[in-house]
Structure formats: C-alpha cells, structure tokens
Amino acid sequence: MGLDRLSLAVLLLVVVLLAGCDSGSDRPERLLDGQAAQEFRPVPGSVIALGRVLDGTTLGGRFTSCRPAGAGVRNDAVVVERIAVFAESLTFADSGHKTLYGCDGGTDAAGERKPPWCGNPAGLLFSGKLLDPRLDVLCRDPKGRPLAYAWVEPAAGVRWVGVDQGTYTEIYEVLAGLPVRIASARGVQPSRARATFEVTQYDSHGKELVKGKLEAAVAG
Amino acid sequence: MKAFLVAFGIGVVLAGATGAQAYHRFWSNCNYDAPTFMTTMTRDAAQDYANAARYEGYQWGGGCWNYDDVDSYPYDTPGDPSAHGEGGDCSGLTFKTWRESTDDWRDGRYYWRALRNVHGPYTAGDFRNGVGAPNHVIGKATAGVMDAFASSTHIGMIFTRSLYGGDQIVEAKCEACGTNIFYRTYRSDPSYGGVARWGWTG
Amino acid sequence: MRRPGIRSLAGGAAGIVAGVIGGIALTSVSAASGPTPAAPGIDAVHIPPVLTLAGEPVRLRYAIVCAPRDDGEPCDGSGSVFVRAGQSGPFRQLTLRRGEDSNDGRYFVDLPREVASSRAGFSYYAVLRGGVNGAEITVPAGGEAAPHRSVPLGAAAEVPLGVHVFGRGRAPDERVVAAAWGSEVGQAGLVGSRELGFVGPSSFDVATDGSVAVLDQVNTRVERWSRSGVKATPVEVSGGLADFVLEPEGTMDVLEPPNRVSPAPVLRSFRGDGTLRWAQRLSDRTWAKLAAGPSGPVVQQQPSEQWLPVAEHGAALSRPAQAGHGRIGRPFASGREVVVERVGTGELRLAELAGDVVRSWRITSATPLGEVQLAEPYGNHLVVVTKTYTDDQSEYVTLVLDRSGVVSSFAVESLEWAESAPLARFRLAGDSLYRLGSTRAGLFVDRFDLEVSR
Numbered sequence: 001m002g003l004d005r006l007s008l009a010v011l012l013l014v015v016v017l018l019a020g021c022d023s024g025s026d027r028p029e030r031l032l033d034g035q036a037a038q039e040f041r042p043v044p045g046s047v048i049a050l051g052r053v054l055d056g057t058t059l060g061g062r063f064t065s066c067r068p069a070g071a072g073v074r075n076d077a078v079v080v081e082r083i084a085v086f087a088e089s090l091t092f093a094d095s096g097h098k099t100l101y102g103c104d105g106g107t108d109a110a111g112e113r114k115p116p117w118c119g120n121p122a123g124l125l126f127s128g129k130l131l132d133p134r135l136d137v138l139c140r141d142p143k144g145r146p147l148a149y150a151w152v153e154p155a156a157g158v159r160w161v162g163v164d165q166g167t168y169t170e171i172y173e174v175l176a177g178l179p180v181r182i183a184s185a186r187g188v189q190p191s192r193a194r195a196t197f198e199v200t201q202y203d204s205h206g207k208e209l210v211k212g213k214l215e216a217a218v219a220g
Numbered sequence: 221m222k223a224f225l226v227a228f229g230i231g232v233v234l235a236g237a238t239g240a241q242a243y244h245r246f247w248s249n250c251n252y253d254a255p256t257f258m259t260t261m262t263r264d265a266a267q268d269y270a271n272a273a274r275y276e277g278y279q280w281g282g283g284c285w286n287y288d289d290v291d292s293y294p295y296d297t298p299g300d301p302s303a304h305g306e307g308g309d310c311s312g313l314t315f316k317t318w319r320e321s322t323d324d325w326r327d328g329r330y331y332w333r334a335l336r337n338v339h340g341p342y343t344a345g346d347f348r349n350g351v352g353a354p355n356h357v358i359g360k361a362t363a364g365v366m367d368a369f370a371s372s373t374h375i376g377m378i379f380t381r382s383l384y385g386g387d388q389i390v391e392a393k394c395e396a397c398g399t400n401i402f403y404r405t406y407r408s409d410p411s412y413g414g415v416a417r418w419g420w421t422g
Numbered sequence: 423m424r425r426p427g428i429r430s431l432a433g434g435a436a437g438i439v440a441g442v443i444g445g446i447a448l449t450s451v452s453a454a455s456g457p458t459p460a461a462p463g464i465d466a467v468h469i470p471p472v473l474t475l476a477g478e479p480v481r482l483r484y485a486i487v488c489a490p491r492d493d494g495e496p497c498d499g500s501g502s503v504f505v506r507a508g509q510s511g512p513f514r515q516l517t518l519r520r521g522e523d524s525n526d527g528r529y530f531v532d533l534p535r536e537v538a539s540s541r542a543g544f545s546y547y548a549v550l551r552g553g554v555n556g557a558e559i560t561v562p563a564g565g566e567a568a569p570h571r572s573v574p575l576g577a578a579a580e581v582p583l584g585v586h587v588f589g590r591g592r593a594p595d596e597r598v599v600a601a602a603w604g605s606e607v608g609q610a611g612l613v614g615s616r617e618l619g620f621v622g623p624s625s626f627d628v629a630t631d632g633s634v635a636v637l638d639q640v641n642t643r644v645e646r647w648s649r650s651g652v653k654a655t656p657v658e659v660s661g662g663l664a665d666f667v668l669e670p671e672g673t674m675d676v677l678e679p680p681n682r683v684s685p686a687p688v689l690r691s692f693r694g695d696g697t698l699r700w701a702q703r704l705s706d707r708t709w710a711k712l713a714a715g716p717s718g719p720v721v722q723q724q725p726s727e728q729w730l731p732v733a734e735h736g737a738a739l740s741r742p743a744q745a746g747h748g749r750i751g752r753p754f755a756s757g758r759e760v761v762v763e764r765v766g767t768g769e770l771r772l773a774e775l776a777g778d779v780v781r782s783w784r785i786t787s788a789t790p791l792g793e794v795q796l797a798e799p800y801g802n803h804l805v806v807v808t809k810t811y812t813d814d815q816s817e818y819v820t821l822v823l824d825r826s827g828v829v830s831s832f833a834v835e836s837l838e839w840a841e842s843a844p845l846a847r848f849r850l851a852g853d854s855l856y857r858l859g860s861t862r863a864g865l866f867v868d869r870f871d872l873e874v875s876r
Binding site: 111120 | 280299301310322323325339340343346349350351352372410
C-alpha cells in the first residue's frame with residue numbers, strides 16, 4: 001500500500017513537473033495570422049515578425065481602410081506590412097515623401113474603429129528621416145492588454161531590429177528604406193501616454209550593433 | 221563622527237546635484253493629481269482655459285504650466301520630450317482644454333489643473349481622425365468657437381472667427397513660437413480637417 | 423594606511439544617507455517654491471458687423487475671456503455697449519445681457535431698430551469687465567476715439583459664384599522667381615521641425631520697378647529679384663512667420679509674430695540697407711495682415727478687428743496712438759478705404775468708402791469661402807482674391823469687379839508646400855497679380871496679368 005501511494009505521488013509529481021516544463025517554453029509558435037513563427041538564428045528563442053513590401057493595390061482593403069484621404073498617398077504606394085505575434089501594422093509615405101503614415105492593428109478600446117486598424121500614426125520626414133517615434137498607445141491586443149507602437153529609425157548597417165517581449169525577442173526586418181514599426185505590450189503606461197521598448201539592432205549576420213531603451217511619449 | 225560629517229557633505233552634494241537637475245526642469249513643479257469630473261463644459265470656459273496657457277511656453281509631449289505669463293524655459297531643445305520644459309504641445313493643450321480622459325473610451329469631462337502634467341493619448345493626427353470617444357470629425361465650414369482644425373501633425377483650436385475670413389487660433393505652435401493666439405487660414409487648407417469635442421453644455 | 427574600522431564605515435554610510443535625505447529635503451523646498459501663479463488679464467472677442475443689409479437686425483455679441491475658474495465655469499463678466507446712429511454725436515449706453523450659449527459670444531445686445539437701420543450706419547464701442555478683480559477691456563482698443571463703424575451695404579452689386587469647379591486654375595503668365603531651398607543667394611530658406619513642420623519664406627512684395635522682394639526670414643534676409651539678378655540684404659528678424667511690405671521710398675517693414683520671449687507682436691522698420699530704424703509693439707495681441715497705407719504701414723489687428731496705423735511719416739506710433747486711429751477699412755492713397763466682411767460660410771461683403779459707401783458688392787458662393795487674401799482698388803475696378811474650399815480641396819478665386827459686378831475672374835491653384843504668413847500670398851502691382859507659392863523643390867512667385875483696362 002505504501003508503495004502504491006508512493007508511486008501515485010511520484011506520478012503526480014512527474015505530471016506537475018512536466019506541465020511546468022511545457023509552460024516554461026514561452027516562445028510563441030504562431031504569428032497573429034496563424035503562420036508559424038520563424039526563429040532568427042543568431043537570437044535564440046526569437047520570433048521573426050512577418051515583413052512584406054507590397055503596393056497598396058495588392059493589399060486592397062487592408063490598405064484602403066487605412067490610407068488617409070487627401071494626403072497625397074497614391075493607391076499604389078509602397079507599403080511595408082508587418083504581422084507579429086500580437087500586433088500588425090502598415091507603413092507608407094505620401095508621394096512627396098514629406099509625411100510617413102501608418103496603421104496600427106488591434107482593438108480600439110473606444111469601440112469606434114473597425115478591425116484590423118485602431119491607430120493611424122503620422123510623422124514628418126526630414127531628409128527622409130523621422131525625428132520622433134510617433135508613439136501610439138490607443139490599441140489593445142486580443143487579450144485586452146494595452147499595446148504600444150513606435151517607429152524605429154535603423155542605424156547605419158542595421159538589417160534587423162529586435163524588441164524584447166519578455167519571454168522572447170521579436171525581430172523585425174528593415175524594409176523599403178522606411179522606419180520600422182515595432183510593437184510591445186511591455187513597458188506601456190497608457191495613463192501617462194508613454195512606453196519604453198528594449199530595442200536591439202542587428203546587422204545582416206545577426207551581430208548586435210545597437211542596444212538600448214527607446215523611451216517614447218505621445219506628442220505633437 | 222568625522223567620517224559621518226564628510227560623508228554627510230558628500231551626500232548633500234550628490235542629492236543637490238540630482239536635485240538641481242530636477243529643479244531646472246519645469247516638470248518638477250508639476251503634479252499628477254487626479255482630474256476633477258465635471259458636469260459642465262462651455263465653449264467660453266474653454267476659451268478662458270486656453271487663453272490662460274498663452275505665454276506659458278511650449279513643450280513637445282507636454283504638459284503643465286503655471287500662470288505667470290512667462291515661458292520658464294524658452295530655449296529648450298525643440299522637439300525633445302526629455303527637456304521637461306513648461307507648456308503643452310498642440311495636442312496636449314487641446315486634450316487639457318477639452319477636459320478629456322486619459323482613457324480614450326471615456327467621453328466625460330475631466331478638468332485638469334494647469335500644473336497637472338498630462339498630455340493625453342492623442343496626437344494631432346488622432347484628433348484629425350476623430351479618434352477617441354470624446355472626439356469627432358466635423359465639416360470645416362461650420363466649425364465654431366473652440367472646435368479645432370487638425371492636420372496629421374498639428375492642431376489648433378478656434379478662438380474665434382475673424383473679419384477677413386480666417387480664424388484666430390489658440391495653439392501651442394512650436395518651441396520658438398510659444399503658445400499664443402495667431403491668425404491662421406487652417407479652415408481653407410486641405411491638409412487640415414475639422415474636429416470637435418462632444419458634450420459642450422453652453 | 424590603517425584599514426577603516428566598522429564604526430567609521432557605518433558612520434560614513436549613515437552620513438551619506440543623512441546627507442542625501444537632507445539634500446533632497448532642501449531641493450524639494452526649492453522646487454516647490456516655484457513662480458507663483460498670476461491671474462492672466464481679461465481678453466475679449468467680437469466680430470463687428472461692418473457692412474449691413476437693409477432691414478437686417480443687428481445683435482452685437484461679445485465673449486469675455488478671463489482667468490479660468492477652479493470650478494470650471496466660464497468667466498463671470500458684464501459690460502456695456504456705447505452706440506450711436508451715424509458716425510458722430512453722443513453715444514448711448516446699452517447693457518449687455520448674458521446668454522445661455524457662448525458659441526458666438528455669451529454677452530449680447532440687440533440694437534434698437536432706429537440705430538441698426540440708420541442710413542448713416544452706426545458706430546459703437548464696448549467696455550467689458552470680468553474676472554475676480556473686475557478687470558476691464560475696451561473693444562475696439564480706441565474706444566470712443568476710434569469706435570467700430572458699421573455702414574449700410576446699400577445697393578450692392580450681387581455676385582453669385584455658384585458651385586466652384588476645382589481643377590481649372592489659370593497658368594501664370596510668368597514665373598518671375600524660382601528659388602531652390604537653401605541659403606545661397608538666389609535660394610530660399612526652409613526650416614523643418616517635428617513641431618512646426620516646414621516653414622519657408624513667409625511673405626513678399628513687389629516694388630514699383632517690378633522687382634520682387636521676398637522676406638527670407640529663415641536666412642534672416644530680404645532677397646530681391648530683378649532683371650539684373652538677385653540681391654540679398656541682411657535683416658535682423660526673429661525667423662517667425664512674418665508679414666512684409668516695401669514702402670515706396672525703400673523702407674522695409676516686417677511684422678513679426680509673437681514668440682517665446684516676445685509674446686506680443688512687433689513691427690520692425692528697416693532702411694533699404696537692412697539697418698533697423700525702429701521696432702514698435704502693436705496695439706492689439708494678434709494681427710492678420712500688414713499693408714502700406716498712405717502715411718505708413720497699417721495692420722489689421724485683433725481683437726479690435728480694425729486697421730490700425732503703426733507709423734506715420736516714418737515715425738512709429740505708440741500703442742494708444744495706434745488704437746486712437748483705428749478704422750474698419752484698409753486705407754489707400756486715393757483717400758478711400760476698402761471694407762471687407764466675410765459672413766457665414768459662403769458670403770463676402772465688400773465696400774469702397776470715401777466717407778460713405780461709394781460702391782459695394784455682395785458675393786455669394788455655394789462652395790464655402792475662406793479667407794480674403796487681397797481686396798484692392800485697381801483703377802475703376804476692385805480686385806479681390808479669396809479662397810474657396812471643401813474639406814479636401816481648395817483654390818483661390820480672383821475677381822476683377824466693377825460697379826455692376828464681375829468683369830473677369832480666374833482661379834489660381836493653391837500651392838503651399840511650406841507654411842507662410844496667412845494673408846501674404848498675393849500682391850497687386852501695376853497691371854498684374856503676383857502669387858507666392860512653394861513646392862518640395864523650392865519657392866516661386868508667379869505673375870498673372872489682369873488683362874483688364876483700368
């Protein structure tokens with residue numbers, strides 16, 4: 001009888017331990033759209049956010065529901081689409097390359113905007129560069145967590161931008177010569193309209209070139 | 221005892237150094253008090269509030285101000301939110317004048333004192349798109365007192381129409397410009413749209 | 423060296439902690455005792471009905487603006503309007519009533535019919551009070567000495583514009599200036615910031631010899647384009663969006679906006695070589711437009727909504743002197759003045775006065791009308807440039823008017839990539855209209871010949 005109880009106890013202990021082991025691997029397996037999440041080899045446990053350079057015509061409704069009217073943005077504008085684990089975005093510029101526009105994905109807490117877009121950031125380009133990350137804290141992820149979106153201007157030689165999401169690093173590819181729209185649910189302070197991102201920038205081989213905090217505030 | 225006194229002196233210097241830097245920033249004068257929920261919000265009360273922010277400076281990402289009619293830090297680096305200078309930026313001034321909540325799903329009226337440091341979740345572009353429960357897009361031709369005109373990157377509130385067809389706009393324009401009333405032609409400018417606040421009571 | 427004992431280390435640590443606490447306490451006291459708030463002064467808003475239609479009832483409305491109240495309620499104000507039929511004689515005091523709505527001004531008075539319908543028009547000023555200290559303001563600033571004047575529009579020529587068709591802008595007859603962005607002579611300065619966007623040269627004027635002078639405030643200079651080339655004259659200006667006028671004898675006047683250290687607008691008068699003659703603060707807090715008057719520069723100012731002279735015969739006028747000479751119309755060398763009133767969303771009333779109304783027009787448009795950039799006599803005609811717009815389009819409409827209506831008209835495309843002064847985009851010189859514009863590539867000034875005999 002004692003041995004039976006002991007065996008049951010051991011079995012239960014094993015089950016608990018195994019369950020604990022399974023939940024300890026927090027690297028997501030899927031992106032927001034259900035695609036398998038790829039890993040960036042130089043950064044173990046990372047997830048590569050899908051990044052595509054398309055034109056607005058190809059994106060169809062995803063772009064027309066985002067494109068600002070009367071802003072000089074062509075129907076066939078070059079658009080960078082990104083789909084990450086819990087966030088998605090579009091980035092594009094007007095035809096004069098004076099203003100950078102975007103759409104940030106998620107749920108609108110005010111319930112006014114239809115999915116997928118809940119935020120419409122915009123920022124002036126000076127010699128093709130943004131001077132402000134254009135933080136957006138208006139969106140919520142599928143779990144209702146506040147999301148923060150911001151643009152990162154990649155440094156020279158940077159090919160990938162990584163954002164520490166706590167249990168994994170989310171990797172964004174630099175595309176089309178445009179700033180990279182990143183997202184995070186960590187370090188978001190909606191009541192103060194601020195967010196802090198832990199950002200690492202890598203070269204094409206995955207070597208870290210720049211690492212630090214991006215502290216952004218809603219402004220302008 | 222000697223060690224204590226020497227170290228005490230070092231400690232004061234250390235605190236003083238940090239404290240001096242903090243004092244140099246206007247935000248150390250400001251607070252994070254809760255707003256006052258209000259049942260009324262009239263257009264002329266909003267004129268009073270925005271008018272009082274004139275001369276108080278401009279701060280990207282700001283903010284807060286006192287009522288001494290002086291920009292305490294007029295030469296802060298433009299566009300630097302860490303300068304923590306006096307004043308609001310264009311969208312921050314509008315947010316506070318329009319008594320909005322930091323929760324974008326609330327449309328109630330929340331009165332923020334001038335020294336309360338808050339910007340709110342909206343950029344000028346958000347206002348332009350009518351983002352948030354309190355805000356909505358309106359036709360420019362009929363925009364009235366303390367409605368606003370917003371572009372993707374700037375917003376100014378209508379202080380009043382003017383005889384020559386433009387408007388006197390109360391706006392936090394830029395670090396060098398300060399916050400003031402300027403004559404503008406945003407109404408007829410296609411890059412600007414009309415935006416209004418729900419819930420005026422008079 | 424003897425190793426420090428435990429007691430010394432502890433004492434040192436305690437000292438640092440105590441010192442930091444003490445230092446923070448001192449700093450907190452000094453941070454808390456920042457500047458004490460001062461109550462802002464009283465301000466006012468009023469749009470005068472300067473041109474009235476026969477039988478039109480007149481309600482004068484005022485907003486009284488004072489220090490914000492802790493309870494969030496509006497200013498507790500009061501006031502009186504002093505009004506008379508005609509333009510001379512004693513004033514009669516009417517008390518302002520407080521209304522329920524503040525959209526057009528909470529305080530109002532309905533003028534008696536005999537005053538509102540007087541064939542000589544009427545004139546008035548208001549004294550308003552508000553705030554905890556009962557501060558006072560007179561609107562217009564000149565009060566009894568230079569009251570608001572309202573004149574009957576009379577038998578105005580009706581000019582119905584209908585619905586504007588966009589996209590048919592007239593091509594210029596000549597591009598007289600084309601300047602790339604930059605700081606070399608012949609280029610135009612452009613400044614950009616995340617707050618301000620893009621700002622280029624804010625204003626320009628055309629000299630009697632046809633040369634075009636551009637206020638390139640970003641590069642702190644005036645550049646002058648003529649047939650013989652480009653010349654730059656340095657001027658000490660703030661760099662803000664300023665208006666600019668060339669006086670006939672060569673003086674250059676620059677009307678500066680308020681800025682971070684000078685919260686009131688200032689007119690700076692420069693000699694032809696760019697040296698400063700004088701700087702004079704304006705009577706009012708806000709300006710719309712600078713023009714060359716018969717005796718010197720005049721400025722359309724708010725809240726008075728009058729044209730006020732800032733200098734006469736080369737000498738600056740004090741603020742009270744400016745206010746004491748306010749008038750409703752822009753004065754011209756002919757002795758006449760042109761009065762402009764934009765009404766509602768699509769109506770523009772114009773009158774040319776020589777004391778009384780000499781001729782007048784009432785322009786109506788189904789497409790909303792924006793600001794009036796220019797309204798000036800041109801021989802026997804009046805040239806008017808106004809903006810027409812929808813929520814996502816705009817164009818300028820140019821009208822050449824005679825006594826009976828429109829003689830000619832054309833549209834001008836709105837091209838303003840960089841920001842400039844609000845009512846400084848057009849100038850009338852000789853037989854041509856000149857327009858300041860900008861694109862991503864640079865600045866330009868176009869000439870449109872009016873092709874109408876004076």
